[in-house]
Amino acid sequence: MSKKEYEHISTKRLRKLVKRTSKTLSEMQEELDRRYLEEQHSEIDHLEDHLDEAEHGLANFFAFFKEVMGDKK
Amino acid sequence: MTETSQTDTDNLLSQTATATFLQWLGIAILVYLLISAVGMIGDGFKGATSGQADELFQFATNPFMGLIIGILATAMIQSSSTVTSIIVGLVAGGLPVETAVPMVMGANIGTTITNTIVSLGHVRVDKEFRRAFASATVHDFFNVMAVIIFLPIEILFHPLAKIGGLLAGLFVGGEDMSVKGFNFIKPATAPVIDAFSNISNMIAENVASILLIIFGIIIIFLAITLIGKLLKKLMVGRAKVIMHRAIGKGPITGIFSGAIVTFLVQSSSTTTSLMVPLAGSGVFRLKQIYPFTLGANIGTTITALLAATAISGETAVFALQIALVHLLYNTFAVSLIYGVSVLRNMPVHGALWLAKVATKRKSIALAYILGVFFGIPALFIFITNQF
Numbered sequence: 001m002s003k004k005e006y007e008h009i010s011t012k013r014l015r016k017l018v019k020r021t022s023k024t025l026s027e028m029q030e031e032l033d034r035r036y037l038e039e040q041h042s043e044i045d046h047l048e049d050h051l052d053e054a055e056h057g058l059a060n061f062f063a064f065f066k067e068v069m070g071d072k073k
Numbered sequence: 074m075t076e077t078s079q080t081d082t083d084n085l086l087s088q089t090a091t092a093t094f095l096q097w098l099g100i101a102i103l104v105y106l107l108i109s110a111v112g113m114i115g116d117g118f119k120g121a122t123s124g125q126a127d128e129l130f131q132f133a134t135n136p137f138m139g140l141i142i143g144i145l146a147t148a149m150i151q152s153s154s155t156v157t158s159i160i161v162g163l164v165a166g167g168l169p170v171e172t173a174v175p176m177v178m179g180a181n182i183g184t185t186i187t188n189t190i191v192s193l194g195h196v197r198v199d200k201e202f203r204r205a206f207a208s209a210t211v212h213d214f215f216n217v218m219a220v221i222i223f224l225p226i227e228i229l230f231h232p233l234a235k236i237g238g239l240l241a242g243l244f245v246g247g248e249d250m251s252v253k254g255f256n257f258i259k260p261a262t263a264p265v266i267d268a269f270s271n272i273s274n275m276i277a278e279n280v281a282s283i284l285l286i287i288f289g290i291i292i293i294f295l296a297i298t299l300i301g302k303l304l305k306k307l308m309v310g311r312a313k314v315i316m317h318r319a320i321g322k323g324p325i326t327g328i329f330s331g332a333i334v335t336f337l338v339q340s341s342s343t344t345t346s347l348m349v350p351l352a353g354s355g356v357f358r359l360k361q362i363y364p365f366t367l368g369a370n371i372g373t374t375i376t377a378l379l380a381a382t383a384i385s386g387e388t389a390v391f392a393l394q395i396a397l398v399h400l401l402y403n404t405f406a407v408s409l410i411y412g413v414s415v416l417r418n419m420p421v422h423g424a425l426w427l428a429k430v431a432t433k434r435k436s437i438a439l440a441y442i443l444g445v446f447f448g449i450p451a452l453f454i455f456i457t458n459q460f
Contacts, residue, residue, distance in 0.1 A: 037321050043356045044316045047347070048309055054191050054346035064193035068435045 096303050103296045103303070108383035109265035110292035111162040115384055115392070116266060117273075117285030118166025130168055136175040136228050138457060140220065141450040143179020148446040151342060153184035154376035155294050157399055161377050162289060165384040165392040170234050174227055177377075177399045178220050181370065185213040186446045187342035188349050195353040199432050206438060207359055207428035208352030212345055212366045213445065214420035214427075219406035233405075237398040238390075245390040262383060297376065301340045308337040324364035328407060331368020341373035359421060367407045374400040 006014065043050070147156045157180050164173050192209035195201040227233050273284035312334045319330035335344040345366050351357040377396040384392035410416045431438035 039356050040320050041317055043351055043354070044313055044320070047313050047316070050347045050350050051305055051309065051343065053194070053350050054188075054343060058190070060192075060194035061190050064196045064435070065439065067196050068439050 093307065096307055100300055100303050100307075103300045104379070105262070106265065106292055107158065107296040107300070108380060109262040110289040110296065111158055111165070111380040111383040111392075112262050112266050113269055113285050113289035113292070114159060114162025115165030115388065116270070117282045117289060118163050118168070120282030121286065122167055130172050134169075134172055135457065136224060137453065139172055139175030140179040140182075140224065141453055143176035143181075144183040144446065145179075145450050146176075147180040147183025148186045149183075150294060151184070151187045152294065152297055153180040153341060153373055154339060155290075155297050156180040156183070157374075157377040157396070158293050158297070158380040159290055161380040161384070161392050161396055162293075164395045165388045167388065170238070170391050170395050170398070171231065173395045174231075174234055174398055174402075175224060177395065178224060178227075178402065181403070182213070182216045182220060183446065184342055184373075185209070185216055185345070186442065188212060188345040189442055191346040191349045192353070193438065195350075196435060201353045201355075203428045203432040204355060204359070205349050205353030206431055207424040208357075208362045208366075209345070209349050209424075210427050210441075211359060211363050211420045211424035212369075214423040215363075215367065215406075215410060216370070218410060218416070218420060219402075222409065223402060223406060233398045233401050234394070236401055237394040240397050240401075241390045241394040245393055293380075297339065301338060301343060304338045305343065312337055319365070324360075324411070327361060327364030328368040328371070328411070331365035332372035333368070334365075335369040335372025336375050339373075339376055341369040344369040344372070359424070363421060364411065367411055370403040371400070371407060374403055 009017070143156065143160075146159075147153050150156065157177055160168075160173050160176050160180070164170060188209040189206070192202070192205040195205040223233070269288045270281065270285055273281040273288065276284055315330045315333055315337075319326045331344060335341050338344065348357065348362045348365060352359060352362050374396070377399045378393075381389075381393040381396035410420070427437075427441065431441065
């Protein structure tokens, strides 16, 4: 909806629309936050995998070194 | 449930209980070896220097040199707990506390290399790499900042050493000058220390003290590594509970949970490294990871405190003093830098900037790691030796 189209809407209706949109927005934000937290909890459930991943330090370093050298060539 | 399956379940439960018991027994033995090894370093150092430890470490009386020794040693063995435990042993052997304080600060910086290296594993996806690298280097920036603030103050006024000494005096005392409540440690660790002393004497009598120090360092390193591995298995469930509870809460909870998880796994490198993939995937934001990382700095100080309980005699108070300095330094640094909003955001901005630059040119990340942890310290040692 463009700005010009708002001019044809009554103030009362516009207020109603703002209220409804704000409510929808906050509900959507809540849902996003909920999903975000859920995702975090789910990652923590796989903590063992992350601990394993954290142990591949040297392998990571050499893989990175190779990648950087590859980029240089 | 049939009778056979019930028996199978019972057997499985009993096997799990036995395995858990054995793992805890293993940890108890390793802790015993750890504190014995700290005692070995103390005794070996005393013997090697014949009470002239301050002369031997004359080169490290320059606090910047001490700092660099701490950085290099920790970066090389990737364990600040090992280095701080060794420092506790050296202080027990006569190394002056003032000389040891910058080394402890250096160990804090050196330990950050581990999670930075872990972040390199995300090199293939730029966005992922940027997030992972920033989450790792925020710890570097924080620890460097802490040194920039606290080292000059310590050089000038020695507040950490003074408060540490004061507190250590409260815990250490009595006729035998051993840690109150831990007087049994010395006789308990004596068999291991004596055994390794004898072995050292058998190998080479003239360098027996040096060998004792080397044995001590090896045992500390192995014990801390194995304790970490066992605790990871045993404590992962509890760590999960703590982290689940911290999600969605504020930064203070983040700091506490970081400290507790680190205490449980006895390794700040593990705690900070495990956050890197979580940041890389974008599930956790840098602002959530940052306080958790700071908690790791505090949680890791427990190992040195444990190591200090191994020492008795007249140097026990100094051993505990340096362990308390480690705790105080990290607690003060977190309180000050995270407590003051202007300072709080500096490591975040620094890490985000570096990650952005390093994502564009990966060689910068490599240069950063080699430069900060090895190049600059080595260059400083070279320059100091020249003048």
